[in-house]
Amino acid sequence: MLKTFALSLGILAAAGPALAQTAATAAELCDKGQVVTVRFNELTPGGTFDGFKAAASANQKFYRDRGINGNVQLVGRAMVRDAKTGTWSFSPNGVSTAHINSPMVRVDSNDPAWKAFVAQYDANSKVTAIQTLCYMPAIDETATIMSEIKRLEQVWVDKALSGDAAGLGAILDDSYMSYGKSKPETKADLLASTADPKKKPKAVSISDVTVRVEDNLAFAQGVWTETDSAGKVIRLSFLDIWKQDRRGAWKAIVSQVGPVGP
Incomplete structure (x- = not known):
């Protein structure tokens, strides 16, 4: 040796x-x-x-x-x-x-x-x-991480629109919680809602997405626009916090949502 x-x-x-x-x-x-x-x-x-x-x-x-x-x-x-x-x-x-x-x-x-x-x-x-x-200092991967988080946010949109609860669950940490609606939602709550055909949206999109990276956390902000089955348009501001696990995969751990003004 x-x-x-x-x-x-x-x-x-x-x-x-x-x-x-x-x-x-x-x-x-x-x-x-x-x-x-x-x-x-x-x-x-x-x-x-x-x-x-x-x-x-x-x-x-x-x-x-x-x-x-x-x-x-x-x-x-x-x-x-x-x-x-x-x-x-x-x-x-x-x-x-x-x-x-x-x-x-x-x-x-x-x-x-x-x-x-x-x-x-x-x-x-x-x-x-x-x-x-x-x-030497660690290689700066900020730009790569920002791109990955934006990609995952779009995956979230696609899975919500298609009702793919399993696909959505793959990018959420088991400890995931969402706040800002009538009551807090766990990962299980969100996946059950996603899988419910009665709650399947007609359209979903995100806009104005920005990402900030700090150590092994990433903070994504933007606007979520959803058209429900009755044609009602709902716009919510969101802050999603993502954490990188030991294998390098990014998982959402917390979301905070709120109404967007007219």
């Missing part, structure tokens, strides 16, 4: 002059990203994962006690996949820390607090590899 890791770093080093930059500090070199120091460790025969986590907590506290607050430490366990069954399990010994925005400052190695957490690490693990990396 270490040989492969070193080979990968060698490929990066040979990528050409474009990567050959220098700076006085890691933070200066990585001025457009985040400095992350990754350590790969193996638990020693007497070491435990809990002991390793305690060492990382003491390490973090060391910096906090000295007014350094911009860094974050993640503690992880290596995972392995069984080639025969395809199942995953935790490695019995592989552990790691990822130190985000790790402080590149000189510390007194004789400081008792420093010695204490280093001793905790040493009592539970040994380092097998260390690499400091510069991670």
